[in-house]
Amino acid sequence: MAEAHQAVAFQFTITPDGIDLQLSHEALRQVYLSGLRSWRKRFIRFRNSVISGVYPASPYSWLFVVIAILGTMYTRSDSSMGLISKIQEHLPVSGSLSTQGQMVVSAVLFGTLLWISLIFAMRLCLRQLLSYHRWMFELHGKISLTTKVWAVLMRLLSGREPLLYSYQSSLPHLPVPSIKDTVRRYLESVRPLMSVTEFQRMTALAAQFESSMGNRLQWYLKLKALWAANYVSDWWEEYVYLRGRSPIMVNSNYYGMDFLYVTPTPIQAARAGNTIRAFLLYRRKVNLEELKPTRVPGTVIPLCSAQCERMFNTTRIPGQETDTVQHCGDSDYVAVYHRGRYFKLGVYRAGRLLSAKELELQIQRILDDPSPPSPGEEKLGALTAGDREPWARTRKQFFSSGVNKRSLDCIEKAAFFVTLDDEEQGMMGDDPVRNLDCYAKALLHGKCYDRWFDKSFSLVVFKNGKSGLNAEHSWADAPTVAHLWENVLAVDAFQLGYDTEGHCKGAVDATLPRPHKLAWDIPPECQEQVMQSLAVAQALADDVDFHVLPFKEFGKGQIKKLRMSPDAFIQLALQLAYYRDRGMFCLTYEAAMTRLFREGRTETVRSCSNESCAFVKALDNGEAAEECRRLFCLAAEKHQNLCRLAMTGCGIDRHLFCLYVVSKYLGVESPFLKEVLSEPWRLSTSQTPVQQMELFDLVNHPEYISCGGGFGPVADDGYGVSYMIVGENMINFHISCKHSCTQTDAHRFGAHIRQALLDLLALLSTATQTQTNKKTN
Template identity: 75%
Template sequence: AFACSVNVALDLTVTIYSNGLLYISHQIKTLVNSLIKGVYPASPSSWLFVAIGILATMYMQSDPSMGLITKIQQHLPLHMSLSAQGQTMVSALVFSTLLWLSLILALRFCLKLLLSYHQWMFEKHGRMSNTTKVWVPLVRLLSSRKPLLYSYQSSLPHLPVPAIQDTVSRYLESVRPLLTDPEFKRMSDLANEFESNLGNRLQRYLKLKALWATNYVSDWWEEYVYLRSRGPIMVNSNYYGMDFLYVTPTSVQAARAGNTITALLLYRRKVNREELKPVRLRVPGTVIPLCAAQCERMFNTTRTPGVETDVLQHWLDSEFVAVYHRGRYFRLWVYRAGRLLSPREIEDQIQRILDDASPPLPGEEKLGALTAGDRIPWAQMRKQYFSSGVNKRSLDIIERAAFFVTLDDEEQGMRGDDPEGNLDRYAKSLLHGKCYDRWFDKSFSVVIYKNGKSGLNAEHSWADAPTVAHLWEYTLATDAFQLGYTEDGHCKGDVEPSLPQPQRLVWNIPAEVQAQVSSSLAVAQALADDVDCHVFPFREFGKGRIKKCRVSPDAFIQISLQLAYYRDRGGFCLTYEASMTRLFREGRTETVRSCSNESCAFITALESGETEEECRRLFQLASERHQNLYRMAMTGAGIDRHLFCLYVVSKYLGVESPFLKEVLSEPWRLSTSQTPVQQMNLFDLKNHPDFISLGGGFGPVADDGYGVSYIIVGEDMVNFHVSSKYSCSQTVSNVSVSWIDDLLYLLSCSPTPCNTFVNKMFYCVNPAYRPKKPGCLSWLCQS
């Protein structure tokens, strides 16, 4: 017993010592990184060159400070302790430091001015203006040093507040094709009255906020769109990401979990050390940085419920993850004495959880349903029953974990005799699961299925999909190509035999909480059962063939979606396409109102049988208009975020605006988003063509609408994720995607005569529909 106690004491001492060294090392690294990014675009070593230059000029009997060094010397409290020469040198070094800091501020100001220039985005390819030709080398000169993840943050411009007359004018233009003449006149009257009266007052307050806020939109957007929502965040807010389409690197569930958890923690290490390269847009001759602020809350973050509003809680670090398996919750330590466990060790720990046959505690199995239901009951339960004792300790472990892991006992993926239907079930599983086997409040939850397939479910308030997509790309690539597996499908690495067992979380769930769990589960289950998901890998062609048509792939797909919706519903609708505003500091998203006058004119002409020449002209106008709308949204000249903030100001002031109220209540019946592929260098599609990402998706925004997410993979593939609600008789995700398939054929460069097939397909779906001859648009290939 004595020997055992000594060993435990020694082990504890070694652990404390290792953790202490790790903490000191982390603090030193943080200090160094703070210095490097604090002086960017200069370097810390540049101070030495400035100091040597000043001292050299003084040695040559010249005063570069024009008397400032002498004044500094007169005010330094060193007259008694240093010689006259020493005082002069110290004064020169102080002046050098001040000059160096001034130069840094000047360089940073110049870089911010340069990054505020966005006209390059509106110039046609190969037609660069003289201003842009001067701008490109200046940006390259000031950002040539290798940056850390957050090096550009202080140099990014602030999001500008658009002129209110510009926003109102753009709004009226965006709704013109959706309204009849009397409806448009009424809306124009409302808009003009708002612009000339209340709008100017609200605009003044908004400009005041923009003077002191880093971003005049982001904090309100996070609070009022996400955190103050009192309905379920499952389906309505959270979104999902999928595994590879054709490949599952291993069928061993514990091994896939081991590599996936390791890859995620390696990514976190890169974020913490700021070793991750900042995401940048490529411009001919240079690159433009995007805001990296969303990375800060990627890990160790939880959305905690409140009665009026939720709160995002973030912890600096966490050495464990929370794991759910068959109704039990576990804490899995992923560090040992400051060392990250090997993938094989994590696999071994996961296998211990899989082999644990202990039953769930009373009320434990479906406890996660509290995070899937309405927010107010969850907030009340949390405050009353999870604020002390074992419940608080266990809940703290889940909320403070680096992320959440579900070891699912189902098999998912494109498999079996019904690959299409299995993909749909795979999407639904990631979107909501069983409504209690995910922790929807965590920044993201990783799901590892029984057959080795994986995926994630992400909470939306802390960041947008491109940030999570960047993380997931790295995870998939690191798992498959860097960490790898042995021939029998297990993780690589050694196992330390003395690793402690994963810790079962202990709960004391009273009857009142169990009753609320059942109630929340009923709400969540009804919501989940109503979601119709369809995943559609389009393999016939991709952006390679679209670009040969001299058309933007995104504009091509958006116009196709417009045409699909028109044929589905017999009209046009307000269409949401997400665009990022990360060219600005703390930027998030803006709305591209893809349904424009030009796109509607093209679709109307196509459906009415206009000539190919006229359709060609209208299509080019529609695609150019879409690209212009997208660029305006990216550069701060969007519509919806400005109107949203004006509405928030009106609520603060207690005034009503019929115009703003109507604008913000308009339903988005077609909500779309492109998942960008940001790290194609991680995937070698030539040598490994099967390692294709499926992307991810989200639930429908409107009860009678569609949610469409798509990812353009490589040159020859586009993956679609379409969602709608079974309760709406007018929407069917599967049928709509089939139309997208044929519409992409219709708009493609393919010489295949597709008109007959399209007409047959429409007739089979709706016998009452007799489409007019649409005309094959193979002319898009022609110059």
């Protein structure tokens, strides 16, 4: 209770002599500084909204335009073609304003209107330029004149020093593809997966859909595209994520790993202190919009930054039919879990952010706290790991008032969640392969009750200083979280650093109040539901088979020497590996981003194509190397084209998904759409891009390599594969499947991937060596 008394700004008691009023000057000072910080943030947000609102122009350009208009007026040349006089005629008559004064006011108003018109014109031109995507389809060295002119105009109009959200209003809207094109591409994608009879039946269903209700559904979709910023994103978030009633742990959430070969410090409290401060420094950059907008690598083309808005202070709230995403404007604390207890850790003191050393002190106080968890508190987090409906009912029944509501609000409104894990993890010991797999499972689901899976992301710091992150999927996609995690790792290791003993650097305010332990009153009925949710989550976690494969034989550098796209190379290797593993092909999902458009998220690249299947069969059947190389080149080119189509709004699956949603709203059934949406993705893949390689010095510090992240299997009888191309010489794979499926095995599939990569390199290297010898001779 000492902390509670310290937090009271004033107290009064009634005595026989009157009212005894006691003021706490320190508490009042903290209230003042907190309010000052809040108003400062409001002012900065207002200023940034003005700057972004006029981008690519500058607020100072208004002054230039007005002065230019006034200058022409005093030279007796009317650049407004009589409009200034018209404005002057309609100004309110004022006795204190002379004729000359009215003329100046009219000129300022005209200059302001002209300035606003120029801004709208510049934005319109920039949006038109950003809608041009032909540059993605042109071969290197064969750039058309149109694309060259476009590139020059883009550099002229893209502006200088943009803020994080400067381009948002200039990004084009996601276009709605035609029904005909989508159906044609869909049939092409499933042709290698169906027998002749099955394909004829699906073709007939598609033709019936296209000629009947397709155009009607398309009309509603185009109407939405005219009205909404993005015709896909809100439905995708709601129906794919928030309306799901199964556990989000394993099924939806994903994780990110620490450095693979090094741990900056073995001291748990120190690692947590530095990492928490790095997260908060990143949040400050987001709030101040100091982060530069993400761009397409090697270009000035910006990507949508909307997903950054809900990165911090965000929680997924369970509901009976659908969940909601709750985002708070600000939060000055983080929620911490350790050995069954929940704590509120304030991260500001006297209006300043705590130093890493002070955060280490506070974390150490939590680690040293001997108090036991309240009854039912230890495994409370299992509610967020189980089915959503029971969690929603339990939340409404037991957490809608009193001490439980206050404590739950504290967790849900925290900047983010921190777990101080009491186990050691990482690539260590006598069996590093098995330990690395255990590390991945610990980040994906942990003990099923020691993470708060509803938070936008949770930081996990293990006993030996290893760290990681678990992220909820509805609010953003992996590249946004990966950008955050890359920055945090780099700031932690290279900017904040540690002293010679492994502790954080910086000064400490010894008067810091201790972290506040949250109080709970969990009745037996609620504890029973916690255990039921834990049983569901534990069964799901135990069924996950996981394997992390650091592939070090070669990487992006060697693949580029073969003049091949690294992503196409890896995807074809995955097709070859799956065929060898299962003796068949399957519907393959590869995530592609659509952030070239406003509020864009993802689209599906159907990586299993006619061309990839032809290549895999030829190689596996032992056909001539020259023929296999020819088929490989065709398959790689096809894959790259599919990626470009997906990124430029011409994908298949999001369009069909939205048509299906419209059909449900209209109450009509489409056998074609129903069958398309029910097809299982037995191979679900995703690349985690390295977006800030400049933050890491892999030449002088090659051991500081992140292992990327992964996710659970999408289909019960399928594989989930996440991969990360690290530097020039390494590719990390994260492979998941389910033990309950006797046909899948994560380690076996990993071995197939490794062999497939080596086989493709050998196939293509032979051709390169032959060409080199011919040139030499």
